[in-house]
Amino acid sequence: MRSEARRDDGPRAPVWLRVLAYGGLLFLHFPILMVGLYAFNTEESAFSFPLKGLTLRWFRAAAEREDVLAAIALSLRVALASTAVALVLGTLLAGALYRRRFFGKEAINLMVILPIALPGIITGIALLSAFRLADVSPSFWTIAVGHATFCVVMVYNNVVARLRRMPHSLLEASADLGADGFQTFRHVALPQMATALLAGGILAFALSFDELIVTTFTAGQEKTLPIWLLDQLGRPRDVPVTNVVALWVMLITAVPILVAWRLTRGTEDVAGSSK
Amino acid sequence: MSSTAVELRNVSRYYGGVRAVDGVSLSIQDGEFFSMLGPSGSGKTTCLRLIAGFEQPTAGSILLHGQEAAGLPPYERDVNTVFQDYALFPHMSVLDNVAYGRMVKGVAKAARHREAEEALELVALGGFGARRPGQLSGGQRQRVALARALINKPRVLLLDEPLGALDLKLREQMQAELKSLQRRLGITFVYVTHDQGEALSMSDRVAVFNLGRIEQVETPRNLYARPRTVFVAGFVGTANVVKGDLARRLTGSEQPFSVRPEHVRFAQGAEGNRVSVEGRLVEVQYHGATSRYEVQVEGHHVLTLSLLNGEADEAALPRRGDTVRVAWAREAMVRLEPEGG
Amino acid sequence: MGTSSPMALPASGQPRNRLSRLVANVLYRHGTLYLLLLLTPPLLWFGVVYLGSLLSLLVQSFYTFDDFTMGVTPDFTWANYAALLDAANHDIVLRTLGMAGAVTVASALLGFPVAYYMARYATGWRKGFFYIAVMLPMWASYIVKAYSWTVLLSKGGIVYWLVERVYLMPALEWVLSLPGVGGSSLSTSNLGRFLVFTYVWLPFMILPIQAAIERVPGNLLQAAADLGARPAQSFRTVLLPLAFPGVVAGSIFTFSLTLGDYIIPQLVGPPGLFIGNMVYTMQGSIGNMPMAASFTVVPIVIVGLYLTVARRLGAFDAL
Numbered sequence: 001m002r003s004e005a006r007r008d009d010g011p012r013a014p015v016w017l018r019v020l021a022y023g024g025l026l027f028l029h030f031p032i033l034m035v036g037l038y039a040f041n042t043e044e045s046a047f048s049f050p051l052k053g054l055t056l057r058w059f060r061a062a063a064e065r066e067d068v069l070a071a072i073a074l075s076l077r078v079a080l081a082s083t084a085v086a087l088v089l090g091t092l093l094a095g096a097l098y099r100r101r102f103f104g105k106e107a108i109n110l111m112v113i114l115p116i117a118l119p120g121i122i123t124g125i126a127l128l129s130a131f132r133l134a135d136v137s138p139s140f141w142t143i144a145v146g147h148a149t150f151c152v153v154m155v156y157n158n159v160v161a162r163l164r165r166m167p168h169s170l171l172e173a174s175a176d177l178g179a180d181g182f183q184t185f186r187h188v189a190l191p192q193m194a195t196a197l198l199a200g201g202i203l204a205f206a207l208s209f210d211e212l213i214v215t216t217f218t219a220g221q222e223k224t225l226p227i228w229l230l231d232q233l234g235r236p237r238d239v240p241v242t243n244v245v246a247l248w249v250m251l252i253t254a255v256p257i258l259v260a261w262r263l264t265r266g267t268e269d270v271a272g273s274s275k
Numbered sequence: 276m277s278s279t280a281v282e283l284r285n286v287s288r289y290y291g292g293v294r295a296v297d298g299v300s301l302s303i304q305d306g307e308f309f310s311m312l313g314p315s316g317s318g319k320t321t322c323l324r325l326i327a328g329f330e331q332p333t334a335g336s337i338l339l340h341g342q343e344a345a346g347l348p349p350y351e352r353d354v355n356t357v358f359q360d361y362a363l364f365p366h367m368s369v370l371d372n373v374a375y376g377r378m379v380k381g382v383a384k385a386a387r388h389r390e391a392e393e394a395l396e397l398v399a400l401g402g403f404g405a406r407r408p409g410q411l412s413g414g415q416r417q418r419v420a421l422a423r424a425l426i427n428k429p430r431v432l433l434l435d436e437p438l439g440a441l442d443l444k445l446r447e448q449m450q451a452e453l454k455s456l457q458r459r460l461g462i463t464f465v466y467v468t469h470d471q472g473e474a475l476s477m478s479d480r481v482a483v484f485n486l487g488r489i490e491q492v493e494t495p496r497n498l499y500a501r502p503r504t505v506f507v508a509g510f511v512g513t514a515n516v517v518k519g520d521l522a523r524r525l526t527g528s529e530q531p532f533s534v535r536p537e538h539v540r541f542a543q544g545a546e547g548n549r550v551s552v553e554g555r556l557v558e559v560q561y562h563g564a565t566s567r568y569e570v571q572v573e574g575h576h577v578l579t580l581s582l583l584n585g586e587a588d589e590a591a592l593p594r595r596g597d598t599v600r601v602a603w604a605r606e607a608m609v610r611l612e613p614e615g616g
Numbered sequence: 617m618g619t620s621s622p623m624a625l626p627a628s629g630q631p632r633n634r635l636s637r638l639v640a641n642v643l644y645r646h647g648t649l650y651l652l653l654l655l656t657p658p659l660l661w662f663g664v665v666y667l668g669s670l671l672s673l674l675v676q677s678f679y680t681f682d683d684f685t686m687g688v689t690p691d692f693t694w695a696n697y698a699a700l701l702d703a704a705n706h707d708i709v710l711r712t713l714g715m716a717g718a719v720t721v722a723s724a725l726l727g728f729p730v731a732y733y734m735a736r737y738a739t740g741w742r743k744g745f746f747y748i749a750v751m752l753p754m755w756a757s758y759i760v761k762a763y764s765w766t767v768l769l770s771k772g773g774i775v776y777w778l779v780e781r782v783y784l785m786p787a788l789e790w791v792l793s794l795p796g797v798g799g800s801s802l803s804t805s806n807l808g809r810f811l812v813f814t815y816v817w818l819p820f821m822i823l824p825i826q827a828a829i830e831r832v833p834g835n836l837l838q839a840a841a842d843l844g845a846r847p848a849q850s851f852r853t854v855l856l857p858l859a860f861p862g863v864v865a866g867s868i869f870t871f872s873l874t875l876g877d878y879i880i881p882q883l884v885g886p887p888g889l890f891i892g893n894m895v896y897t898m899q900g901s902i903g904n905m906p907m908a909a910s911f912t913v914v915p916i917v918i919v920g921l922y923l924t925v926a927r928r929l930g931a932f933d934a935l
Contacts, residue, residue, distance in 0.1 A: 021733035119876015
């Protein structure tokens with residue numbers, strides 16, 4: 001009886017559990033909210049609390065900074081390029097692996113996950129050592145190549161999950177009605193994968209946009225937005241602009257993550273469960 | 276007059292060591308309603324998929340209207356399939372689903388939509404074109420799948436348990452519609468089912484599958500009256516299959532035979548031209564029009580009788596626990612091939 | 617019969633592009649070729665870029681670094697691996713491992729109640745709310761998250777203000793005076809560093825646990841209750857064992873991410889290198905790529921061992 005009632009009108013958690021759960025959420029959000037608040041701080045070079053006053057002028061100051069805009073532009077370009085590569089490679093892998101069994105399949109699976117499973121410093125220094133060995137100097141392309149490598153798994157995970165849920169009979173029905181492999185891909189498989197591709201692409205984009213550790217090895221003199229922020233931490237005099245840019249970065253990444261969540265909602269492949 | 280629509284010559288399909296289809300040969304006539312009947316795992320669906328081209332045979336050859344089809348992809352075969360799960364494209368409207376076969380052949384939009392509308396009329400779904408498959412009931416989806424499979428005007432239509440997901444009433448209605456549709460269109464239907472009643476009521480001929488092989492191919496009437504193997508006798512309708520010692524006592528040979536419950540009667544004593552045996556009545560089941568009586572003979576064998584209710588004098592019928600004698604005519608016995616042969 | 621091939625296209629349809637049909641047919645008949653075509657670009661990419669890089673790293677770990685000329689020569693040597701056994705390097709490894717372990721345990725303790733509430737009690741809009749509320753911080757910029765703590769922990773900042781407000785300053789000062797935990801201020805203490813690490817990786821622990829608990833059928837707990845288990849008993853004997861793979865899956869992230877990090881140790885906490893800082897400094901300011909390369913073997917081996925154990929514990933199914 002007791003368990004029946006709990007199932008029907010929604011179970012009620014013990015107070016201590018609710019305190020811990022909401023306390024955990026507070027812990028996760030409090031620091032972020034504080035950074036947002038400090039973006040409006042009038043004080044120029046300290047973090048004293050309570051704030052002395054609120055102002056919007058740092059937003060204007062940040063918007064006029066060439067280095068900020070250049071860093072944002074570089075990060076966007078890198079994210080776009082690596083997402084494009086990840087979409088192609090991830091989709092090819094998903095198409096090859098989702099249904100077949102063959103020798104080496106497990107190894108390929110592992111290889112795709114490895115770049116995010118191993119600490120970023122390993123991927124970073126490995127790429128750097130290879131670039132040096134091959135006499136490639138750091139540039140936009142070395143950053144994008146590195147990012148694409150660990151972004152593939154985002155697309156792959158989303159697409160493979162979608163393909164596994166799609167009834168195989170849809171593809172058979174298409175072939176049965178006279179569509180060859182290309183037509184079936186275009187008219188059936190692609191529309192079925194569309195939202196998974198979009199979600200995977202968004203997550204790959206967000207991952208690339210925020211990546212710091214690998215990038216510090218592959219960027220050379222280039223400054224992506226996270227690297228710019230890292231540099232800023234050594235410049236206490238520039239704190240107000242740092243705060244504003246930090247707030248911007250949070251907002252820029254929050255939107256695509258929410259969109260990706262909407263796209264994959266109701267499906268068991270938790271978007272970004274393995275960032 | 277009639278030519279061969281589908282012919283399988285010694286076709287096998289192995290998955291590793293599993294013989295899903297094992298040396299099957301059959302030929303299906305043009306315009307025939309042909310059923311492949313068997314329990315799950317008997318190879319009937321694999322056989323259908325071999326004809327459609329979703330699987331390729333490990334050995335043997337498949338001829339569609341006299342032309343070798345083994346090796347041809349599904350999209351180059353003049354057959355179409357109605358899938359068990361309907362396999363409607365969820366991202367397309369009903370009309371686009373039905374028109375799909377014409378679209379991939381390059382037919383212009385207006386023309387293919389007109390054809391699709393006609394196909395929908397054919398299955399009594401005119402005006403449903405704008406909906407999405409998700410907005411239809413199970414029976415309606417089934418009809419859309421049918422219309423979609425018919426739009427390319429195939430000469431052979433393959434149906435894989437198409438009524439399996441429907442409830443009993445709807446299933447019976449769709450059986451009648453499918454049969455009349457087949458008669459009107461005059462095309463060959465190859466129909467896979469595990470439901471022997473469905474196979475018997477709709478088909479011109481039935482192939483009974485067991486363990487990847489065909490046990491018997493016959494018209495429904497002959498299949499029921501003259502089963503050839505123990506498996507067919509037991510799978511198609513109910514049958515008393517008698518073998519071993521009892522068979523020897525009754526017929527003088529250990530070769531198994533079957534006799535249908537409706538041919539068995541209660542008897543008073545030994546009768547000259549009838550076979551009779553004594554046993555104990557262990558179960559009586561009332562089935563509306565008929566009643567079933569189970570008589571235990573010699574410990575292991577249970578013989579079943581089916582009597583029309585109201586035909587016999589109720590008071591004279593035996594009761595559970597009575598010792599009774601059952602008898603049947605010699606002509607009612609069908610000799611079966613020994614098992615494992 | 618025989619007037620037209622049954623394979624011929626019906627008159628009303630135009631034959632489509634013959635070349636693409638031809639290619640489609642070839643790919644259909646040769647499944648292995650098709651598979652090969654799909655796999656070649658990704659395998660090339662990963663083979664050349666990723667595995668090639670790892671290989672070049674491995675090769676360079678055997679190169680010789682000359683302390684006087686500060687140059688690297690491609691002469692084979694075991695010296696870089698032998699140097700790993702130096703006492704100073706032991707400290708670095710132990711310091712990093714200790715932090716990774718502490719952060720993992722803390723994340724599990726903090727994350728479990730959140731995950732448990734999400735999976736068992738949050739319904740309707742609350743479920744979505746919790747999910748987003750965990751996912752957004754997880755995906756929020758790493759560097760901003762780390763930065764936010766330098767803001768919070770700074771002297772005169774909000775944490776000090778809060779502690780002062782609740783008259784706990786003496787307690788904080790006592791904690792900061794403990795060896796191994798403390799430091800001259802929060803932002804230069806191990807405690808501060810531990811807080812930042814735990815904060816940054818906590819969401820990676822919550823989601824796998826939540827997914828694992830979600831997979832435990834509710835009727836299993838009811839069955840336990842029917843059999844007379846008190847809530848605490850059924851939690852311990854039924855839920856915890858089934859949720860444990862989720863904890864292990866989450867710990868892969870918290871452990872491995874802490875192990876390889878070199879940014880947070882720079883920003884918060886006392887001096888003393890982490891494995892990541894060692895690698896970064898070796899290749900960067902010193903230019904000793906061979907030593908840096910051999911040093912990366914340490915986290916690779918540790919993570920490899922960790923993954924092997926995790927696999928045994930069933931964590932991969934919970935990922």
